[in-house]
Amino acid sequence: MSRGIDQFLLVLSLIWCCQFSYAQNNILDHRITISFNGQSVKEALKMLEKEVDCYLTYSNLDVDLSRKISKQFQNVSLREIIGELWGERQIKLRTKGNTIGIILDEEKSSPRQGNLFGIITGDKGESVSFATVAIKGSGKGVIAGEDGIFSINQISAAKYTLAISSAGYEPKEVLVEVRENQTVKVEINMSGAVSALDEVVVLGKSVEQKKREDPIKIEVIDVKAIQSQSISIPQVMNQAAGIKVRQAGGIGSPTVININGLQGQAIRIFRDGIPMDYMGRAFDINILPVDQVDNIEVYKGVLPVDLGADALGGAINYVSKGNGQNNLSASYGIGSFNSHQLNLTAHLNIPQTKFFTSLGSYYIRSDNNFRMDVQIPDPVTRNLTETEIERFHDGIRTWFAEFSGGVANTKWADLLKFSYANFDLNRDLQNNVFLTRPYGEIFETERSSIFSSQYELNRRKNTLKLFGAYSKRRTVFDDTPKNTYDWFGNATPINPESNEGELERNKSRRRQNFKTWTARLVYQYAFREGLSLNFSHLFQDERRVGRDDFYVPISIGEQDPLSFPGTYVKNISGLQLSSDIGKRIETIFAVKRYGIFAELATQRLNELSSIDPVEVSNFGLASSLKYSITSDAFFRISYERTTRIPTTLEYFGDGAFTLSNSALRPEQSHNINLGFYGNLNSKKNKIDLILFYRAVEDNVFLRQFNIFYSQFQNLDDARVWGAETAVKGELVPNLKFQATLTYQDIRRVNIENPGERILENSRQPNIPYFFGNLGVTYKPEKQFLNGSWQVYTNYAYTEQFILFPLPKELEPPLFGNANEVQGASIIPTQHLIDVGLTYNPSKLPIWLNVEINNALNVKAFDGYRIQRPGRFFRIKLSYRLEPK
């Protein structure tokens, strides 16, 4: 039933999109008499609308609306009058009812386009990095580069007012005239930093800043600004408040993301608003280089409907590179542990056409052979001794390439893009969870082919975005060793007749094939500026089948559970109303519907069979309100009732020792955020303060079921409250800082099992609950060695936390001694310092970066015994060619 509704909605939406017709109509031949006496074109058009009782639609960029006109028309057709108003521009007129669409005749008018190229400097001639350049009245704009250069291509020849703004500078407006077939150059000088007592008036804000100030709390991490650095995405994210990313090893190792107290499956990951499932591991946080994204959006609490997903506690959205302008970016990084990283991204608008092509790609390899301490048993006594070893089987080799092509800025599409991507991963596995057993031959691979298409159309009040993708993924997990290994990498041959695996009792080579269809539709209707309605629908269909080459049936006639095909279909819809009330209040209200259908064969004790399909439907709602005190200071409160639907593994088990549980209930949560954003003591220093509360019901945990089996079950509830704060600003000129601090109190509540009630209100174990970060960047004004320099350092702190749960009464206090609890396993307090240096020769678009991670070479742990690398080095050379 739910599938039918979803398909109906999809079809309805498509029909709606297609029914916009441009059929001719006699209204254009309506003859009128009208006089314009010095009115602007905009006013003249309104007079026409009134006179003929019609509605005119047009693009602000196609006509100079401020041009004054004085002319009388006697019994002249509407078609001719509009033509006069457009001057020499060739137009096409289309009608539907009494609506008249005025469209620039591309063929005849395209030569009347020009380009704008500019450079923004400050009082002292310094480049103003990443300034926002907006074309007033058009809603369009760009972000200047780090070198202050920007360009806007293929815009209609006309006069424009550019509004330029950048933190620390007085906003500025500049009048420019774009001439036909010319590239107009404009040099913009922005006056000095805003005085400490002045009110900051920012006429235009960057897209990132606007998102930061959305009624929904979004942490926008501007990755583009740090792409010259050798930094990894987990490091970038750990510098933000309320976010903790923990890794179990080097590049490619398993990662846990915690946002405002919730983690694991509660957090969903997106790429450009699309759930990442179809991408496989290509955009895994532990692999993806910073060069592949412009920025990272972290949603805390409420998710807007266009992110169609059943996230319980937040989401991460990677925003891909590219603003439609020509560019070429290449980088090569080399570092400790034989790490190499190559990135190549490019975008080319084919001259004189609307076509473009682009490439995004990376290649990564690393041995991840850092040194760490492990407990090694004496060969005779088996007593443990802590010994430093070098990891010897933790390497990763992976590459990704995505080719795209399409058209942009046509009369029928702002963007139509087709992409094909390929992903290849080979990764070794070094040890078990507790680091008691080294592996020397286990590896996993993934090969993916991903086809996707994207369509966007923005016409006045209507915005339509369509996305479709099909991906084929093949994964292999291989545990077919010929040897066993000790921690020093010494191999001992296994009897060839043995069926012994390294990880499990028996050998295994599990192959799985996934076919995933993804489609998303987003439609927005803007009733007026500040009032819009969004509809979003996401459809995902994943089919899975596989086999284990070494599967040994444990009963007669038993079939390999992986060989049974599985289906997991997800439909998520949402409707969102965004509105402002006066100048100070902005609100968002959304309703969502989550639906899944899943079917899979699985094992129920000694019986292997297909269990009943699971069909779940649930509703959620979200609301957010922002109250602006000034243009740069506001309060924000949000609430969401959200749902996370269990995964196939949680519903159906693994066909081996994790049993199915089709009676699982979705996890649900009440999420509340209360925040303040504003100036601290000067206009340069900002504070972002958030209080958050989560009430999670029906937590899903894997529990021991009986002597052999485990099962995912709904257990207990959780309550989370916490506070996070981020302070950013400039200590002294050219010395910027960012400090964050997070405390999150995550507690188990409503424990049903009387045999566990001692843990009522106890802290959820094995999750950091107090952590912070301090980053400082210094960019001297003076050039040295004919180039600019940037020095930065970052200090990360994580308070100790405990591996296993403890009754609340036995919990060590914050900064207390956890060792007082006998037998407690502690993940110790962590202090990490990274330092880096970036050099950019003034005449070359080249950046050279050197970074030292864990500069103090301290022993640091992300999990129990999971040691992070000691001091290591990375060097990165970047080349970025952008339009001049």
Place this chain on the structure above:
Amino acid sequence: MKINNRLKKQLIKMKKYHLYLLIISAISFSSCNNDDENEVAPEAEISFALLVQTDVTTNTGFILVSDSMFTGTIDPLSFGSATIVAEADRPGIAFGNRIYQLAASDGTQGIQEYTVLSNGSIQIGSFISADGMDEMTILNETTGYYKAIGNQMRIQTFNPSIMQRTGEIDLRSFPEVTMIEDALEEDFSLGFGNSILAADGRLFVQFQVNDDNGGGFPTIRNLDYDILYMAIIDPASDELIDIAQIDGYSNLNGFPAASLHNISAEGDMYFTGIYDVTIFSGGGLETRTVRILSGANDFDDSFDINMNDIHVYGSNGQGGPVLNGKIYYQLKDKELVFGSNQGDPDNFPYVVNTDGSGLTKISGIPGSMVPFFGSGPVEIDGLIYYSVISDTFTGYYSYNPTTGDVNEAFRVDGATPIKLMKLIQPIEN
């Protein structure tokens, strides 16, 4: 029994005071006359330990210690010496004043020593690493045995006093064992069973025929191999004494601490299994007890108690202590169906004569859900203690075989009792 900290400290002080007096007195007496025929042997101090599970997800809990049997309602938080343990539902064994657990407090597999001191505190001792650790047994102060999944027919030996592995006994080094294996068809091989017991001055190690094409588990693919073997080894020489065997019964299934191995006052060894290991391929739950008489080298053919015959099929019983010709069990009154009635509180105490006759339900003790591995009945100081775990009660009941009295021994507040143990402090000379 709720012991507040102040009271506990007073008790500890008193204990110390008494200990000093005892030592001083002992020294005084001994220094006066070493040959005094009237010398009174110092009495060993007794402690009681209770292992509780507090979290099923991480399978962790606490060891709680008291110098007298627990009574009343126990609040685990009131025990200042409470010590975190991992693998809480697979309790280890008590020996002297020490508890040997099957994992370290952080969950690392192996043997972890916890020593209960005379002042009531717990000292976390040394650790022997054993990946895939599943069972152990202790013969005396200096000799213990364990096996782990990776050890493949090689019993590991260790010294429980200094907590070091001391060597191994490879069952395949015995010609009698290799003869059995050589006679097997291709794709079948020998592997450890579950039972390992050091008793009666000997070491008993179960092994069985595994199907290499059946995940390494025994199957009914060849019923000729549905045999239980028990290697009987001389600890003094590590040589094989004999191989006992029973047909048609492939596993005794019992963790040493799981109340499934019991020794009578006469030294006879009773082994109880919960299920037929061919459960994977069609076998089922089967509560069955077999016996090797003291000094004998084979199973007692005249003894075979099968609850599927005298109670109900699949009763998932916990075989318990043997006392005065009776065996005490905890049996489910219906066939256990995993995922269905596992949590029903219908496991009740029963007693049966060692000749298999007179199975009787002990009335007055409420039903319990399916017990954990180690929470079967135990005998302490002549009383049989039954754990009861249900929505309304978690704790122990006691049964007095002499008087027939049934009493609520103690309740546990907020945690699941797993195993009750009696510890004996070493006598200070």
